[in-house]
Amino acid sequence: MKATDLAISVKGLKKSYKNKLVLKDVNFDVERGSIYSLLGSNGAGKTTTIKVLTTLLKPDGGELKVSGYDVLGESEKVHQAISLTGQFASVDESLTGMENLILIGKLNHIGKPKDRAVELLTYFNLMDSAGRLVSTYSGGMKRKLDIAMSLVNRPEIIFLDEPTTGLDPQSRHSMWAIIEELKDSGVTIFLTTQYLEEAEQLADKIGVLDKGTIIVEGTAQELKNMLPQGVVEFTFTDEDLLNQACSLTAKYKTTAIREENKLIIYTDGSADTLSLIFQKFASNGVGIKAFAQKSPTLEDVFLTLIGEKEGIGNE
Ligand SMILES: Nc1ncnc2c1ncn2[C@@H]1O[C@H](COP(=O)(O)OP(=O)(O)OP(=O)(O)O)[C@@H](O)[C@H]1O
Ligand SMILES: [Mg+2]
Missing domain, CATH: 3.40.50.300 (P-loop containing nucleotide triphosphate hydrolases)
Structure with missing residues (x-):
């Protein structure tokens, strides 16, 4: 140019x-x-x-x-x-x-x-x-x-x-x-x-x-593509369980939304990774109230990159 x-x-x-x-x-x-x-x-x-x-x-x-x-x-x-x-x-x-x-x-x-x-x-x-x-x-x-x-x-x-x-x-x-x-x-x-x-x-x-x-x-799309495609969201019944879930998933990039007892985990999207996370929660008695798959938003990118919010792991 x-x-x-x-x-x-x-x-x-x-x-x-x-x-x-x-x-x-x-x-x-x-x-x-x-x-x-x-x-x-x-x-x-x-x-x-x-x-x-x-x-x-x-x-x-x-x-x-x-x-x-x-x-x-x-x-x-x-x-x-x-x-x-x-x-x-x-x-x-x-x-x-x-x-x-x-x-x-x-x-x-x-x-x-x-x-x-x-x-x-x-x-x-x-x-x-x-x-x-x-x-x-x-x-x-x-x-x-x-x-x-x-x-x-x-x-x-x-x-x-x-x-x-x-x-x-x-x-x-x-x-x-x-x-x-x-x-x-x-x-x-x-x-x-x-x-x-x-x-x-x-x-x-x-x-x-x-x-x-x-x-x-x-571009907004390019920024979104920087995130792993497998963004998943777990909701727990209380903050204790959320905290446990945070430490069990410390090796991933995560965002905790404490007001809602939610944990967003940025995974590679593979079935292996997901089942590993489910197994970890189950074997540690961390019950899940709700589970959802998300498409990454620009907000996710921002939070992941800036790492401002609590619970963001640094891989
Ligand atoms: N005249 C000044 N003297 C000393 N520090 C200043 C001065 N102006 C800004 N700062 C400091 O420099 C930093 C950047 O300020 P700036 O106003 O550029 O931020 P900003 O990104 O525009 O923030 P906001 O979103 O709040 O508008 C801040 O820590 C601010 O306190
Ligand atoms: Mg300003």
């Missing part, structure tokens, strides 16, 4: 806050016109990555290109290519939606800022509320206006930091539709999320950020 096909290219990104190393060695590429989703738990460094790529924060090291321009050496060119989200502290609640958009248009010296504002308000279905103060908007409307503002200067690449956090399911789905439409219009989208289903729904490529590096990367 030619370097110019890449909207974002990150090699060896490092960033610490004082003595706290947050990004150790982050590497990834984002193809033009695609959606890349950076997935990670709280504090993994998602916002830090966005801040560095949008030139708000200086990295300690790495070769970083956005739209082919060097993030450190050609920051002006980078500014012209990216959306304004994050640079302007989102919406001004004491202005109307229309005023917010016109203000951004004027700050960016675009031609006919009012026309652009009307275009975007119409696109986001906000024309009816255009003349109302933003302080009266719902969370979902504010989020839409925020994205509209980031589109005023027709960016090639837009960075969305957890675009649907705090939205109700309906607003979340309408945000997904907007993001998909943006992609269809040719915009490259880099988004962070903590919602696996969001990454699965939207992203062409998902990168999982953990302990300062991208520990795994691929």
